[in-house]
Amino acid sequence: MSMILIWLLITVACYGAVIGTAALMTFAERKVSAAMQYRYGPNRVGPFGLLQPLADGVKFIFKEEVIPAGANPWIFKLAPILTALPAMLAIAVIPFTGVIGTFEGTEVLGSIANPEIGILYVLAVTGVGVYGAILGGWASNSKYSLLGGLRASAQMVSYELSLILAVLAVVATTGSLNLHEIVAGQSGWFGWNVFSQPLAFVLFLVCSYAETNRHPFDFAECEPELVGGFHTEYSSMKFAMFFIGEYTAMVVMACLTTTLFFGGYLVPFWADAPWWMGLIAFGAKTSFFLLLFIWVRWTLPRFRYDQLMHLGWKVLFPLALINIFVTGLVISFGPGAN
Amino acid sequence: MDLRKQQIAFYTALLFGALAAMGWGLKTAGIQGAMFGFFASFTLGGGLMCIWERSVVRSAFSLMATFCGVAGLFILLGHDFLAMAQILIYVGGILVLILFGVMLTPPDLNERQLPRVGLGVVAVVGALAFVGAKVAAVVNWAQAETLPPAETKAEQIGAAFLRADGYVIAFELAAVLLTVALVAAVYIARRKPSDLIDLTEEGGY
Numbered sequence: 001m002s003m004i005l006i007w008l009l010i011t012v013a014c015y016g017a018v019i020g021t022a023a024l025m026t027f028a029e030r031k032v033s034a035a036m037q038y039r040y041g042p043n044r045v046g047p048f049g050l051l052q053p054l055a056d057g058v059k060f061i062f063k064e065e066v067i068p069a070g071a072n073p074w075i076f077k078l079a080p081i082l083t084a085l086p087a088m089l090a091i092a093v094i095p096f097t098g099v100i101g102t103f104e105g106t107e108v109l110g111s112i113a114n115p116e117i118g119i120l121y122v123l124a125v126t127g128v129g130v131y132g133a134i135l136g137g138w139a140s141n142s143k144y145s146l147l148g149g150l151r152a153s154a155q156m157v158s159y160e161l162s163l164i165l166a167v168l169a170v171v172a173t174t175g176s177l178n179l180h181e182i183v184a185g186q187s188g189w190f191g192w193n194v195f196s197q198p199l200a201f202v203l204f205l206v207c208s209y210a211e212t213n214r215h216p217f218d219f220a221e222c223e224p225e226l227v228g229g230f231h232t233e234y235s236s237m238k239f240a241m242f243f244i245g246e247y248t249a250m251v252v253m254a255c256l257t258t259t260l261f262f263g264g265y266l267v268p269f270w271a272d273a274p275w276w277m278g279l280i281a282f283g284a285k286t287s288f289f290l291l292l293f294i295w296v297r298w299t300l301p302r303f304r305y306d307q308l309m310h311l312g313w314k315v316l317f318p319l320a321l322i323n324i325f326v327t328g329l330v331i332s333f334g335p336g337a338n
Numbered sequence: 339m340d341l342r343k344q345q346i347a348f349y350t351a352l353l354f355g356a357l358a359a360m361g362w363g364l365k366t367a368g369i370q371g372a373m374f375g376f377f378a379s380f381t382l383g384g385g386l387m388c389i390w391e392r393s394v395v396r397s398a399f400s401l402m403a404t405f406c407g408v409a410g411l412f413i414l415l416g417h418d419f420l421a422m423a424q425i426l427i428y429v430g431g432i433l434v435l436i437l438f439g440v441m442l443t444p445p446d447l448n449e450r451q452l453p454r455v456g457l458g459v460v461a462v463v464g465a466l467a468f469v470g471a472k473v474a475a476v477v478n479w480a481q482a483e484t485l486p487p488a489e490t491k492a493e494q495i496g497a498a499f500l501r502a503d504g505y506v507i508a509f510e511l512a513a514v515l516l517t518v519a520l521v522a523a524v525y526i527a528r529r530k531p532s533d534l535i536d537l538t539e540e541g542g543y
Contacts (some may be wrong), residue, residue: 150438157435
């Protein structure tokens with residue numbers, strides 16, 4: 001077995017895990033919301049309705065594909081790809097577990113790639129995700145779509161700033177952009193970044209909900225006002241692509257929250273845990289944040305658009321600036337400064 | 339030629355140009371040369387599309403290819419930090435704002451009828467001549483045996499920004515410029531007292 005084969009295996013495993021989780025999330029979304037509303041939810045396809053995502057996928061493939069008259073055909077086709085692609089690209093650097101073993105003198109890590117600039121890469125590619133909304137909305141040649149697209153992209157651009165600043169505080173405390181090093185820097189008693197950077201964690205969490213267009217910030221697809229937002233005119237598998245992108249982005253954000261603030265694959269109170277325990281710990285922590293996504297969606301009402309912008313620019317952004325300033329002060333003059 | 343045939347001719351020429359660039363790169367410098375040809379044709383092709391396309395949104399969108407191509411060139415040079423900063427700032431930020439501005443502007447329908455090909459040729463030839471003369475005048479061509487050690491890591495770039503003999507003045511000037519832009523934006527966007535509605539009334543918040 002050569003190194004390339006191992007890389008291929010890891011790649012397939014990571015992508016399979018994340019995309020599979022994204023598919024299961026569509027099921028979990030309906031099941032959890034049903035439980036919260038005292039309903040049964042999907043329970044016909046397979047045991048407990050577990051095969052529902054598969055049935056949905058087959059149904060989407062067989063649906064008729066409608067491209068509205070006057071739509072810009074190339075950009076119309078490109079937009080769903082541009083939504084799904086960035087979220088999937090971001091999987092490449094997420095550390096699912098630590099060192100699995102050594103093979104021919106090379107350490108095999110629990111992530112597809114391990115670049116020095118890991119977190120910057122994630123921020124860069126997820127920032128591209130805004131194009132799906134803005135171009136999909138524009139190319140559809142529909143007022144609802146255009147309004148939805150403009151809203152979604154304005155929101156994503158506004159909250160991306162605070163998100164990056166929150167991440168920057170974590171990067172400053174760790175002193176590295178590499179995700180494996182960020183995880184390794186969180187070992188020990190109360191070593192998780194959520195204890196040293198609580199404000200950054202709250203900011204990151206709120207902004208990640210806005211970035212993925214989830215409740216309570218889901219103006220992109222605000223049903224009562226905009227029919228469906230920027231994907232109003234999409235049908236069949238292209239419509240499904242938007243949702244694959246959205247749910248994959250959710251999984252990636254949950255993974256990032258775990259990695260940046262909750263010690264990633266570190267197992268609490270067990271410093272030298274084997275790699276599969278790390279994988280289980282990572283999965284457990286990520287699952288909690290995925291559940292939180294659903295929990296929040298079915299608990300909180302939606303913001304109004306001006307409230308959303310107010311929160312983003314006048315509350316979160318100054319808080320993020322103050323946070324990074326204080327972090328800088330503590331690093332320069334606080335205990336442990338040189 | 340009608341519009342559609344022009345379009346097809348243009349994009350076919352673009353495709354063949356890109357393939358030729360990649361082939362030439364493969365012949366001269368192996369797989370890295372081919373990659374260089376790929377990213378370079380992305381960069382230049384995006385620019386050409388930007389001036390060719392008649393729809394302003396498509397023009398703006400084609401800049402994405404240019405920015406991504408430049409990021410790819412940075413990666414080929416081993417500067418992964420710069421590449422990611424390029425994507426984060428240009429693709430994720432500036433181009434979105436350009437698209438915003440362009441989309442909210444009503445299209446100028448007369449623009450489609452303007453004869454542009456002659457002007458386009460003149461512009462391209464002029465630009466090529468200018469760049470060629472500039473490059474020939476400035477560059478001292480010599481093939482390096484080994485690349486100079488690149489300061490690629492984020493730490494080194496950060497340190498270079500803050501060193502006195504580095505780029506600290508440019509860095510601080512950029513900071514001042516951005517602050518001025520921020521203050522100006524707030525000034526323009528702020529509500530004048532006459533614009534304010536009584537927020538205690540129904541419908542306010």
